[in-house]
Amino acid sequence: MTTQRTHIMVCGGTGCVSADSLEIVEKFKGALSDAGYSDEVGVIKTGCFGFCGQGPIVKIHPDNVFYVKVSPDDVAEIVGEHIIKGRTVQRLLYQEPETQKKLPKHDEMSFYKKQYRIALRNCGLINPEDINEYIAFNGYEALGKALTEYTPDKVIEIMKASGLRGRGGGGFSTGLKWELTRKTVSDQKYVICNADEGDPGAFMDRSILEGDPHSVLEAMALAGYAIGAQEGIIYIRAEYPLAIKRLEVAIAQAREYGLLGKQIFETNFSFDIKIKLGAGAFVCGEETALIHSVEGNRGEPTKKPPYPAVEGYNRKPTVVNNVETLANVAPIILKGAEWFSSIGTEKSKGTKVFALAGKVNNVGLVEVPMGTTLREIIYDIGGGIIGGKKFKAVQTGGPSGGVITTLDLDTPIDYESLRAIGSMMGSGGMIVMDEDDCMVNIAKFYLEFTQDESCGKCTPCRLGTKRMFEILDKITKGEGTMDDITKLRTLGKTVKESALCGLGQTAPNPILSTLEYFYDEYLAHIQDKRCPAGACKALAKYKIIEEKCIGCTACARVCPVSCISGAPKQKHVIDEEKCIACGACYTACKFQAVLRP
Amino acid sequence: MSDIFSLEHADEKLKVLDAFIKEQNAEEEALISILHKAQELFGYLPSELQLYVSRKLNIPAAKVYGVVSFYSYFSQEKRGKYTINVCMGTACFVKGVEKVMHEFSDQLGVKPGGSTSDGLFTLKDVRCIGACGLAPVVMINDKVFGHVTTHDVARLISDYRAQEGSDS
Structure with missing residues (x-):
């Protein structure tokens, strides 16, 4: 192997791939070979850098220069200037919006400064399709250490002491889950990785699987060793083709290296992993539903107990862990429980990956210690609201969570604090909303989702979510009554208390939380028949564009409620209070002067 | 049958x-x-x-x-050669993907879930595909298109139509 002086890392995550990053890789290879530098300079396709809003991203090592929004046409310049002449291409550097300063190094950017990466440690750093690179960064060392130095009980003890809790949303202690499964006596046990990331707005699991698949495989083997399982299953969404492909490559390489299969590290421990595809059902993120789906059935949840730790896949004890949870396991085994539990808050240890999206400047994946405040995430890391607009709320926990307003911007985030303010951690989706977003409409959006994804097995969820959606729909159309608010509250409470699984139990959260924090918006829709954010179409009014109106009076003549005033050859005005939004004026105007809502 | x-x-x-x-x-x-x-x-x-x-x-x-x-991934209806999946995730929703969906629907003359009569396109809404950084997102077969606005719709459709023309 030749020693290369420089590595060009090109992001190969879904976001950047969709912006032609694979073509960039090919162009680099071509340009380097034309210039005769193929031996000295390597081109590596990495996992996601996390800064998706700035993609495609190209990073040059060891110069530590971070280029953003690179297009295939920029390749020749990077090779000619940077690689050959050693001059940084200024125009492709990231420019910080507040200071207007160009920053070549990623660790100087406020997006990265406050981050602390454990689960995402290798994303953007290694080639996910090459096991050697994972091994070079201490990969499979934790597995080797556990198999040769630790008993399974010791592994569980470390996990428990670390304080790691399930990152899929539940927040149950991972070590305890493993211990319960270990204690159940059975001839066969299973480890299942839940990669059915269905929460709209969350994509950390996909990025980990695409950027660092081996970290998940290693953790599954560790879990297998701890609980006494020989078989692991990754249940992954069929909508993630790239992640599936990288996992297949990773599993094949791990088998080839003897890191999966029989007698790993020459011990008596054998473990292998297979992939099972989901088929598009949000409820399958619930562990009992997931297990039924793995078994080839409709993914309907069943009552707990029995918990999967006692009776899971094939009626055998099964551990179900989420992708991000697993990505934390190997570092904990290597660096120790004390190190991990020194990060975070009293009850929530370690870090959490959030998918920052919506109306925020820096969109992407961020990993921060538990206890970081929302203000730090949205303003310091996220760079504030797009277009300098006013922050309104952030939705966490997806369809199961609630909104957080300016009141709680300075609350340190962990499992408990989020629950206390009526939201939840969920899988870590964080959708930032500004003054243009209508909160009633957002609640309606989530209920439309849950009523559609409800599996229909239990009545509270099947009918309750449907009725709540219908009431919200009515309100957004200006047909709501005050009685509807009472109905929403009682119905929400009933569904919360009586639904079979987590999907139903949490489905009313978006309504209850918006009712709590944005009651005035509900009132505006019901009493004033007005949408303060101007997002609800049915409540939006027609307007006349002054510059285009020539005063022909055509609109005023057709208006059935005579709400348009204005003398001939003068600008006309619509009285929004009287307008019934029939659209007659829009059709009548020959000068496109009427603006349709 | x-x-x-x-x-x-x-x-x-x-x-x-x-x-x-x-x-x-x-x-x-x-x-x-x-x-x-x-x-x-x-x-x-x-x-x-x-x-x-x-x-x-x-x-x-x-x-x-x-x-x-x-499971929503399985279809019992014949689908067009190209399935246009418009992401209806939250990030895309707050970035106005509904307008993009309407535009596709208007230009293709089909409702979400329907297929064009020439058998070329099926229009579908899809659950979050996890490319929230690029919202609003449209996925045509396996290819992801980010930051799609209503102005891009006509071009996307004609690009795929042209591709079809050159294939046959």
Whole structure:
């Protein structure tokens, strides 16, 4: 192997791939070979850098220069200037919006400064399709250490002491889950990785699987060793083709290296992993539903107990862990429980990956210690609201969570604090909303989702979510009554208390939380028949564009409620209070002067 | 009843499917994987194909239908050559993907879930595809397009139409 002086890392995550990053890789290879530098300079396709809003991203090592929004046409310049002449291409550097300063190094950017990466440690750093690179960064060392130095009980003890809790949303202690499964006596046990990331707005699991698949495989083997399982299953969404492909490559390489299969590290421990595809059902993120789906059935949840730790896949004890949870396991085994539990808050240890999206400047994946405040995430890391607009709320926990307003911007985030303010951690989706977003409409959006994804097995969820959606729909159309608010509250409470699984139990959260924090918006829709954010179409009014109106009076003549005033050859005005939004004026105007809502 | 087995290359496709089922040891547990394969080969899962799978696995057709109708990834309707998946995730929603959906719907003349009469396009809403950084997102078959606005819609459609023209 030749020693290369420089590595060009090109992001190969879904976001950047969709912006032609694979073509960039090919162009680099071509340009380097034309210039005769193929031996000295390597081109590596990495996992996601996390800064998706700035993609495609190209990073040059060891110069530590971070280029953003690179297009295939920029390749020749990077090779000619940077690689050959050693001059940084200024125009492709990231420019910080507040200071207007160009920053070549990623660790100087406020997006990265406050981050602390454990689960995402290798994303953007290694080639996910090459096991050697994972091994070079201490990969499979934790597995080797556990198999040769630790008993399974010791592994569980470390996990428990670390304080790691399930990152899929539940927040149950991972070590305890493993211990319960270990204690159940059975001839066969299973480890299942839940990669059915269905929460709209969350994509950390996909990025980990695409950027660092081996970290998940290693953790599954560790879990297998701890609980006494020989078989692991990754249940992954069929909508993630790239992640599936990288996992297949990773599993094949791990088998080839003897890191999966029989007698790993020459011990008596054998473990292998297979992939099972989901088929598009949000409820399958619930562990009992997931297990039924793995078994080839409709993914309907069943009552707990029995918990999967006692009776899971094939009626055998099964551990179900989420992708991000697993990505934390190997570092904990290597660096120790004390190190991990020194990060975070009293009850929530370690870090959490959030998918920052919506109306925020820096969109992407961020990993921060538990206890970081929302203000730090949205303003310091996220760079504030797009277009300098006013922050309104952030939705966490997806369809199961609630909104957080300016009141709680300075609350340190962990499992408990989020629950206390009526939201939840969920899988870590964080959708930032500004003054243009209508909160009633957002609640309606989530209920439309849950009523559609409800599996229909239990009545509270099947009918309750449907009725709540219908009431919200009515309100957004200006047909709501005050009685509807009472109905929403009682119905929400009933569904919360009586639904079979987590999907139903949490489905009313978006309504209850918006009712709590944005009651005035509900009132505006019901009493004033007005949408303060101007997002609800049915409540939006027609307007006349002054510059285009020539005063022909055509609109005023057709208006059935005579709400348009204005003398001939003068600008006309619509009285929004009287307008019934029939659209007659829009059709009548020959000068496109009427603006349709 | 559509006659999916009389289509061109149907025999070869069935052979591939048979081999795949055999590889799975015809286990009932593999039903979802087998349906994925069948849909990949034939494009959709009409009732006779569901019946075929149920007989091969020796399980009730009702069970196969139960699974097919439960999961949104499986389609019982014939789909266009290109499926336009418009992401309806939250990030795309707050960035105004609804307008993009309307534009596609207007320009193609089909409602979400429908296919164009020339068999070229199917318009679908899809659950979050996890490319929230690029919102609003549209996925045409396996290719992801980010930051799509209503102005891009006409170009996307004509690009795919042109591709079709040059293929045939």
